[in-house]
């Protein structure tokens with residue numbers, strides 16, 4: 001792998017509650033190469049969005065980063081002051097949020113919201129240059145220049161999401177985090193928005209972390225996929241391998257649950273419910289739902305191990321040491 005632009009090392013995020021800490025992100029580590037598209041998937045409550053917000057340092061109370069490092073080009077974002085981090089957001093690391101509806105200011109024209117980003121970073125102070133840049137950004141995401149003069153409520157959901165993409169790329173960041181960017185859109189608009197995101201990503205050669213649960217969308221967009229379960233990364237592999245030969249039983253069940261157009265078969269969900277992160281199951285957190293669980297699973301939590309070059313899995317079925325012990 002080329003030198004990663006982003007390294008996440010042993011990240012822990014807890015929600016502090018009266019009943020105890022809810023471990024939403026529990027020791028997640030991965031690298032992201034420049035220009036790479038990484039998809040992060042998992043059921044609701046698996047920790048994906050919490051992790052995305054933690055990388056941006058945009059978590060709100062009672063969530064707290066309890067440990068780990070997030071290195072952007074070697075600089076640990078978790079060690080920066082709030083002011084240093086503010087300068088990095090949009091400039092080097094930006095986010096396309098979930099639900100553009102709530103992230104745009106309803107009482108400000110799009111132009112003024114974009115100007116705020118430039119002003120906060122001391123860019124394009126010249127009015128004519130700023131106007132040109134905003135027009136260019138809107139065109140870049142497939143919108144007309146006059147969208148700049150409109151208020152969010154005058155735009156469709158897809159247009160608003162494109163505006164969010166335009167804002168996210170306004171300062172040409174190295175890393176873009178897109179948190180379920182198409183969740184509230186119909187499938188045709190979803191596709192258009194994803195194409196737009198893909199095109200601007202290529203233009204900038206930015207790395208993208210796409211957070212979501214739509215495996216079909218991930219298959220089309222991502223180079224690698226990370227599967228999260230109960231706040232942990234349980235499999236990380238190139239997209240082709242994830243779909244053709246998933247190794248973790250949870251990933252296998254996620255893939256098996258995708259409806260197929262070619263093959264008529266019963267729709268298969270994943271039995272059971274996602275575990276409580278307040279009192280997660282002992283051992284492998286997937287063991288109460290896992291059809292392949294065996295002796296060590298209820299007591300030993302499997303580590304994420306490299307099984308082939310570039311393939312990482314957290315499952316005893318793929319851990320030589322544990323398999324050897326259980327056979328002995």
Ligand code: SF4
Pocket residue numbers: 248249250284285286287288290291292293294297302314315316317
């Ligand atoms: Fe299933 Fe055991 Fe692997 Fe967990 S470690 S996924 S319970 S086989």
